[in-house]
Amino acid sequence: MHLFILKFIGVLVALHAITLLPLFDRVLPIYLHGVAVVAAGLTHCFGESTTVTGAMLHSPTYAITVAPSCSAVELACYIGAAVIAFPSPWRAKASGFFLGICFVAVLNVLRVTSLFLVGAHARAAFEVAHEDVWAVLLIIASTLFVAGWIAWVTPRKTPAATETDEYAAE
Amino acid sequence: MPRNKPLLRFVLRFVVMFALLALPWPHWYDAWRAALRTIVTHTLAGSSGSREVSVTTPEGTPHVADFRLEIINRGLMNPDGSGPVRHLDLNVAQIEMRPIVLLFALIFATPLPWKRRVSFFAIGAVLLQIGILATLSICIWRESMELLLVNATSTEKAVATALQDGLTQYFGLAMPFVLWLLLCGRGVISGGWQSLFAPADAEATHGKLKQA
Numbered sequence: 001m002h003l004f005i006l007k008f009i010g011v012l013v014a015l016h017a018i019t020l021l022p023l024f025d026r027v028l029p030i031y032l033h034g035v036a037v038v039a040a041g042l043t044h045c046f047g048e049s050t051t052v053t054g055a056m057l058h059s060p061t062y063a064i065t066v067a068p069s070c071s072a073v074e075l076a077c078y079i080g081a082a083v084i085a086f087p088s089p090w091r092a093k094a095s096g097f098f099l100g101i102c103f104v105a106v107l108n109v110l111r112v113t114s115l116f117l118v119g120a121h122a123r124a125a126f127e128v129a130h131e132d133v134w135a136v137l138l139i140i141a142s143t144l145f146v147a148g149w150i151a152w153v154t155p156r157k158t159p160a161a162t163e164t165d166e167y168a169a170e
Numbered sequence: 171m172p173r174n175k176p177l178l179r180f181v182l183r184f185v186v187m188f189a190l191l192a193l194p195w196p197h198w199y200d201a202w203r204a205a206l207r208t209i210v211t212h213t214l215a216g217s218s219g220s221r222e223v224s225v226t227t228p229e230g231t232p233h234v235a236d237f238r239l240e241i242i243n244r245g246l247m248n249p250d251g252s253g254p255v256r257h258l259d260l261n262v263a264q265i266e267m268r269p270i271v272l273l274f275a276l277i278f279a280t281p282l283p284w285k286r287r288v289s290f291f292a293i294g295a296v297l298l299q300i301g302i303l304a305t306l307s308i309c310i311w312r313e314s315m316e317l318l319l320v321n322a323t324s325t326e327k328a329v330a331t332a333l334q335d336g337l338t339q340y341f342g343l344a345m346p347f348v349l350w351l352l353l354c355g356r357g358v359i360s361g362g363w364q365s366l367f368a369p370a371d372a373e374a375t376h377g378k379l380k381q382a
Contacts, residue, residue: 074339
């Protein structure tokens with residue numbers, strides 16, 4: 001257990017260090033632009049005429065910018081650290097890491113899309129959606145991803161072990 | 171019993187508890203803000219040498235920052251009270267409420283005997299609070315460099331900045347997870363979710379079955 005926690009913290013520090021590299025500063029705007037483009041595409045499904053400039057989504061009535069702090073990179077690092085540190089085969093780690101990054105990216109696109117729609121149609125609710133609702137949803141989603149992945153890679157127990165009533169002591 | 175049932179119960183409990191407690195309901199959030207203010211006022215605020223740290227409330231952006239640490243170097247202040255001031259603008263939900271609520275939801279969603287849940291949460295909350303205060307201390311230390319209260323080279327400043335950024339970004343998410351694993355998660359690593367969710371007497375039964 002302690003080894004897992006030490007590994008988790010070590011990998012988290014290493015992944016954070018990667019985000020401090022100059023190369024990351026060059027890649028991040030490309031990623032943010034990609035998020036903005038996909039989110040703009042999704043807003044079209046809701047009848048918005050959104051265009052993208054850099055990392056900014058704008059329509060005739062509303063505009064938001066996908067800031068670097070809204071990249072959800074820290075969430076990807078957290079998931080990546082948990083997946084890499086947890087004792088499992090390297091193939092499972094690699095697939096978990098890749099799926100985790102994809103999961104965060106998809107979640108972030110949905111967040112940007114929903115925030116744009118909230119801002120465009122209910123501007124007063126934007127701050128609550130941005131700072132409170134989505135912050136809570138992201139924590140829940142990342143925790144559930146890690147929990148689900150651990151459950152997926154953990155070997156099945158013997159029937160004798162699974163017969164015990166795990167809620168008996170409550 | 172299907173393998174996923176304990177996990178599903180854990181997930182449902184966790185989601186409901188965390189979603190309900192982590193949102194800033196009016197009086198609930200005010201209580202957290204008052205608690206953090208009291209704790210920080212009694213631990214980190216005050217004068218130490220030339221440094222003076224005080225707690226205030228920033229104006230204008232209640233959702234982004236609703237808690238301010240103001241740091242001054244009295245040696246640099248003019249007689250009229252003007253001079254360089256550093257502000258650390260923080261969000262109470264991000265720095266205090268959500269990490270503790272996350273730890274609460276993780277521990278209380280884990281099917282352990284109630285006494286153990288309560289004691290684990292009490293221990294975890296104290297450790298988490300110490301971690302939060304340590305994080306704020308590092309932020310104050312970093313800002314003190316800008317006011318010449320701490321002599322630091324450019325390398326030391328860069329390291330302190332990275333440390334401050336890392337802690338403020340990851341602490342609230344990673345520390346409750348680590349504490350939960352430390353307190354409740356022995357079985358996650360050694361025996362999977364089933365043994366995590368098995369109470370102490372069920373684990374003993376499992377051990378006897380395995381020996382037989």
